[in-house]
Amino acid sequence: MIYFNCDYTEGAHPRILEQLCATNLTQSVGYGEDEFCGKARELIREACRTPEAGVHFLVGGTQANFTVIRTALRPHQGVISPETGHINVHETGAVEATGHKVLALPCGRTGKISASQVESLCQEHFRGGMPPEHTVQPKLVYISHPTENGALYTLAELEALYRVCREYGLYLFADGARMAYGLSSRDTDVSLPDLAHLCDAFTIGGTKCGALFGEAVVLPNPELNADFRYAIKQNGGMLAKGRLLGLQFLALFTGGLYTEICGKADEQAYRIADACREAGLPEYVPSPTNQQFFVFPDELLRQLEETYVFSFWEKVDETHTAVRICTSWATKEENVDALIADLRKLVGKP
């Protein structure tokens, strides 16, 4: 079987493994205070043009999300999130387990929310004429960039979110589990420095973007950075051999490897999307990144699934199904060629 179901079926980019092997017996101090972590932090601060931002390396995405959110919120405060946001649907209630309500907003199939939605919610809470203390106080806006459905915010959309957050005293936090696929998209005007300028916190994903595992948490807002190492430790995110994380981000941020390898994945995804469109398959939702969502007739899907693994997304009607087709830094061009050829053959457009 050939896997197109997700972007974490392989291990790490070879350059990362090389580094792990080369430094394996080097002795270093623990808990992320080694020189590899130090250098990786510097490279990330440079890439973000935020010389003062806190940069921390955590093991996984769920952990990074709830550690940041828990740090930002007081007990009576909650997090605004798109309904399909990862924290709202795929983290087993990790945010609630730290005591905070997720205030979910409708987001359609893109997985994006708008500044005006955030504004309405805040107006109702803070200026609705009712005593506000009977409801959860909104304090942080969580977005994913790219979203779980492959979409990207435009710079203008992010700036509008930034403004409404400033107006109501909210933090803005972007989950960048697939950040590299967004940064290298052919259809984005958002850069790392933009995110660093507009967000109080964001993550730069490693697990889905070439690393064995690991997420970099970037904290341009010093309020969130103070004492953040306590939060990492308490929440089980402080790796004893922290250098494992530092080494990986050091490799990814050396010579632009991070966006280079994920840009290639985006291109392979565009090829698949073009083939789907040619085959007359409707888009489930448009995506400019490595995840593509198309609606397949069930019979066609059954035939393709003899060879390829996709990710089930939604049954759209009795005889059609939306699936996610994912490429990654590790996707082989010949596998994409084969998928496209098989698709063409099955729909009779060779």
Place this chain on the structure above:
Amino acid sequence: MIYFNCDYTEGAHPRILEQLCATNLTQSVGYGEDEFCGKARELIREACRTPEAGVHFLVGGTQANFTVIRTALRPHQGVISPETGHINVHETGAVEATGHKVLALPCGRTGKISASQVESLCQEHFRGGMPPEHTVQPKLVYISHPTENGALYTLAELEALYRVCREYGLYLFADGARMAYGLSSRDTDVSLPDLAHLCDAFTIGGTKCGALFGEAVVLPNPELNADFRYAIKQNGGMLAKGRLLGLQFLALFTGGLYTEICGKADEQAYRIADACREAGLPEYVPSPTNQQFFVFPDELLRQLEETYVFSFWEKVDETHTAVRICTSWATKEENVDALIADLRKLVGKP
């Protein structure tokens, strides 16, 4: 001003105050282990025909709700609730503050959810074909009876909820903050023994039904009752002078006072509803209990609000507003007379 905005603007029924005064200097043991609490427990068990059920007296409704829910759930489990459920919107995220997600279901204006909605959610979680551990496991169904919008479940609806809960191993918990107004409704087939038979836990509200304060938590399911006193204490619900609560419920459950006084409130509410209908005002949502919801032209509302206080519910369009009109055990018939007369006068139907 005459208050029809809620059912807790006065103190307690006089018979309760008498009891408090009569026993004020009697010495008794603390923490709800006194003889007044003991007798009140017995009366409630008799009224529910559950000789074995746990009965506990807590100070308030939010506290009762989160203490029961927290006791019922393991950390990875959540509570199914109607979107307008009190725990979901008016308790400042108290359930989430104990670590649990509220899984909200659409409920229209009645505030009720159906067995089939619960079943769909459970099927998707437990039998959806996806590894379930990435999402919160449903474990308890929270309903209000009457709902926040005055509606009542029928016995058949409760039985259906009971069955789906049994099928998926869920607890059923009914918030009875306004229980007395439901039990004494002219339009219900649900009795206390029915609730005790179908629910794993439910509350019998005192605060809104004649007491100074206090909610009785009834736990027919012994799993929930074991160690429940630890939960009360830990969550700040164990009154040192517990007898204050026992005394009040003792008075309310002696001679049927509880439903007698709230049945009168229901009748006053029906009179107001009839007058509204006569005046041609549309029902916002039908209610067989002490809370009535009607849509007023804004100008009419403005005139009435010179004398009467209602509870704003929703702006339904540019020139109309839905309000809640509430009676209680303490509502004076002459105030209702006055309201009805003024309404008739203002709409020209004297």
Place this chain on the structure above:
Amino acid sequence: MIYFNCDYTEGAHPRILEQLCATNLTQSVGYGEDEFCGKARELIREACRTPEAGVHFLVGGTQANFTVIRTALRPHQGVISPETGHINVHETGAVEATGHKVLALPCGRTGKISASQVESLCQEHFRGGMPPEHTVQPKLVYISHPTENGALYTLAELEALYRVCREYGLYLFADGARMAYGLSSRDTDVSLPDLAHLCDAFTIGGTKCGALFGEAVVLPNPELNADFRYAIKQNGGMLAKGRLLGLQFLALFTGGLYTEICGKADEQAYRIADACREAGLPEYVPSPTNQQFFVFPDELLRQLEETYVFSFWEKVDETHTAVRICTSWATKEENVDALIADLRKLVGKP
């Protein structure tokens, strides 16, 4: 039986009951925003000489303690407490249930901790040379005044605690569940304005000092007061009929009732203590307040316990037991006379 085991075996001071009865059918707004609460707040601010302090009325002591502590602490922070502090031993882990470690310090039988103990703990954490993030960060000092064992801090001791708290950025919080018995002690130099000046937060107990129930939380530090009403609501401490609490504190702080009635209790306690000393019984720990602790030969205790109820404290050796003898605002002088007479008779010193 005559109860000397604790200070909450009776109801409320008659003047409080009168007020409850007189205002029972007055309609008022809910949740502590009524005029009774308003006036009570003003009286308390005047008594504390803190015109700006936040004053909130909560139902019970455990609730007041964990609500304040939870509000003050970030997730990685903990509370320093004497080992015998109420939060450490008699609140079923309520503070831990909100996510915070209690950092317990030895306190002997008095239940008091010193500034130098706090300083040592802080020095070790903040300046110990180890990365601090592996241990809980101390952020609040919890003391009881009077302590659970009847002792009082001197003004000098409180000032020293204040200074070390300022030095290390800690909050100082005094649990005043028995505050009135401390303020009216013949052996104290600490007044309410002193506490308001030195503490970031403290409580003024009602339950044990003449009220049916209720604790006033005073928050001289505006950081803690901001959004505190959210915290009250979320933690189940916001009474719908909040005026019940306001009314009681209004009565207690009118004409000095609060300290007047508890001063009498202290005097009765001193009489009992004098009789115990005369009878040759050793003090378990000296106390200048309404709780007295003496060591009794078991046989003598058995004889007294035919008529009187005391509180078991500790088995000190094979044949001797320390007990707590408690008076309260409701203690009758003739009961104290009887106890003293019986004690004298039994030890042969009539």
Place this chain on the structure above:
Amino acid sequence: MIYFNCDYTEGAHPRILEQLCATNLTQSVGYGEDEFCGKARELIREACRTPEAGVHFLVGGTQANFTVIRTALRPHQGVISPETGHINVHETGAVEATGHKVLALPCGRTGKISASQVESLCQEHFRGGMPPEHTVQPKLVYISHPTENGALYTLAELEALYRVCREYGLYLFADGARMAYGLSSRDTDVSLPDLAHLCDAFTIGGTKCGALFGEAVVLPNPELNADFRYAIKQNGGMLAKGRLLGLQFLALFTGGLYTEICGKADEQAYRIADACREAGLPEYVPSPTNQQFFVFPDELLRQLEETYVFSFWEKVDETHTAVRICTSWATKEENVDALIADLRKLVGKP
């Protein structure tokens, strides 16, 4: 500098790195449901002779500890731990952050607690004659094997703990962060099957015993295993590329690598200990594992620390300091030779 300060200064045993490299581009399913994890689970079940036990791979020790403890406890329950237990002092209150009190027992320098200590605490809580609900209910006993101070429980001691746990309905949980050094000690009668027979849960440490990172959680008690994957996910411990953990434990449990490499570390530690004893240095606490604790004159220590890094443990008097000297699977024999030679030279016993 040569590091003897801890056992996680290097990366992984070469055989693990080989496996990571060899399988790097193999596609596999995520979240620990791949075949590598499957095989590793089987090997561990065999080594423990518990064919039915749950085996889960988590990223780190703090995470493993609080995930197990949180799963085992209800909100009103706490965990009994030695005062020096890792969860009590070096995990930033992670257990409390999940809502549970740590009930710490004195343990001297060994870090061990006895069955009779546990029994006393349980007797006081459950049979002390006081209503138990005002204090935290003990429900789990946490021990470390080896302890943080290098000590090991004997089989008889573990059996006694097992019996008292059964008597009072407590779970027994052993933190095996350094398990391999204990299993391969020359001075132990405890095997993996013993632990699996006596404990409800225990961990088999990878991070300090040859792996890059990772702890295996073994759950012989099916109550704890049910739904444990939800707990892992919710607490941020479920690695997307779970095979990274499976692969490492597969390598460690193939051909006895786990105890083989750590047995060598123990031997190097014994050589160092012998040299310290020869040099007349007093043992701080005896240890049969890879951590050795000796008391050095400060001047001697200063000289050694020009070349070697130890871990500061405690200042024992004005001129002496206790330090920890640690070996690991990666310790080079020549470095031990050098340390011993330098020590002999400095104390004049070459």
